[in-house]
Amino acid sequence: MFGGLRTKLKYPNRFYRPDTPVGAAIYYHFAKFITERRPPPLPAQVSIPKNKGYIVSSIQGIETLSAHVEGIDWKYNNPYEKPFLRIRDVPFDKIKHLADQILPTVSAYIGSLPVLAVAQVWKSPNTEDIGGSQRFHMDGEDRRQVKCFLPLKTIDHDSGPFCLLPADISSRVFKALRRDGHIKRRNTKISDEIMTRYFDPSELVEITGEPGTVAMVDTCRCYHFGSRLASKSRLLFHLHFFSAYSMEMPLWGRMFDDPVYGAAHLMFPVRRRAERSRRLHQKIL
Numbered sequence: 081m082f083g084g085l086r087t088k089l090k091y092p093n094r095f096y097r098p099d100t101p102v103g104a105a106i107y108y109h110f111a112k113f114i115t116e117r118r119p120p121p122l123p124a125q126v127s128i129p130k131n132k133g134y135i136v137s138s139i140q141g142i143e144t145l146s147a148h149v150e151g152i153d154w155k156y157n158n159p160y161e162k163p164f165l166r167i168r169d170v171p172f173d174k175i176k177h178l179a180d181q182i183l184p185t186v187s188a189y190i191g192s193l194p195v196l197a198v199a200q201v202w203k204s205p206n207t208e209d210i211g212g213s214q215r216f217h218m219d220g221e222d223r224r225q226v227k228c229f230l231p232l233k234t235i236d237h238d239s240g241p242f243c244l245l246p247a248d249i250s251s252r253v254f255k256a257l258r259r260d261g262h263i264k265r266r267n268t269k270i271s272d273e274i275m276t277r278y279f280d281p282s283e284l285v286e287i288t289g290e291p292g293t294v295a296m297v298d299t300c301r302c303y304h305f306g307s308r309l310a311s312k313s314r315l316l317f318h319l320h321f322f323s324a325y326s327m328e329m330p331l332w333g334r335m336f337d338d339p340v341y342g343a344a345h346l347m348f349p350v351r352r353r354a355e356r357s358r359r360l361h362q363k364i365l
């Protein structure tokens with residue numbers, strides 16, 4: 081019984097998640113204040129503009145994943161999967177060379193050491209319209225986070241691409257939606273019928289590209305959707321980073337018992353959490 085209470089206090093977001101930009105910022109600074117402080121992040125060559133909340137850049141070495149991806153058995157459906165978005169974890173040693181290239185950018189943007197929450201291959205058949213993340217929403221894990229999308233085969237307009245509204249536009253839309261009583265939280269899914277009243281079609285950004293492209297997107301600050309009905313399927317590699325002060329992280333009791341990753345980045349799997357969620361990659365980078 082006390083074990084359960086202790087876990088809840090460690091992960092307060094399990095009973096209350098402050099899912100507004102202000103609420104998320106307050107939580108972030110609180111968690112930062114009570115957890116250990118770390119050296120500032122390394123300077124990055126590619127930076128994500130704060131006002132836009134996303135950038136599309138290039139990356140080396142994605143082809144090293146080909147053999148792994150070809151070997152994936154997509155038949156088995158695990159309970160965490162959505163029918164319109166099939167997900168398979170990739171072992172960390174197979175993706176370290178990709179994480180290495182992305183890390184300085186993510187770290188500079190988030191403003192703390194990032195945690196790699198997942199490294200996965202995503203396959204979207206784009207044959208079903210179910211809802212969920214196929215509708216406009218923002219994510220609720222943190223004040224800022226970065227999701228990286230790396231095409232494993234060409235993604236174009238007809239592959240159900242990930243689409244976003246830049247952070248400045250999303251902020252304007254969020255305030256207007258809240259003012260008009262449509263939503264209270266960032267993560268609420270919104271129909272196109274309502275959403276399209278609040279932005280101009282020219283403001284929507286479609287994330288397309290060849291293998292070798294990487295889109296880094298703050299999904300907590302940019303409205304987005306993906307895997308919608310389309311004539312082609314979509315295959316990509318996905319890396320998800322949040323801050324060390326994310327609501328997904330324990331407030332205390334972290335286990336710093338694993339090797340140091342890179343010069344300024346500490347890595348530790350938060351084992352109990354990782355085991356519980358079956359996310360094997362949760363490391364502080």
Ligand SMILES: O=C(O)CCC(=O)C(=O)O
Nearest residue numbers: 165213242299305306307
């Ligand atoms: O299927 C997609 O591209 C959307 C996924 C999504 O909402 C997310 O990664 O947060």
Ligand SMILES: [Fe+2]
Nearest residue numbers: 213218219299
């Ligand atoms: Fe999302």
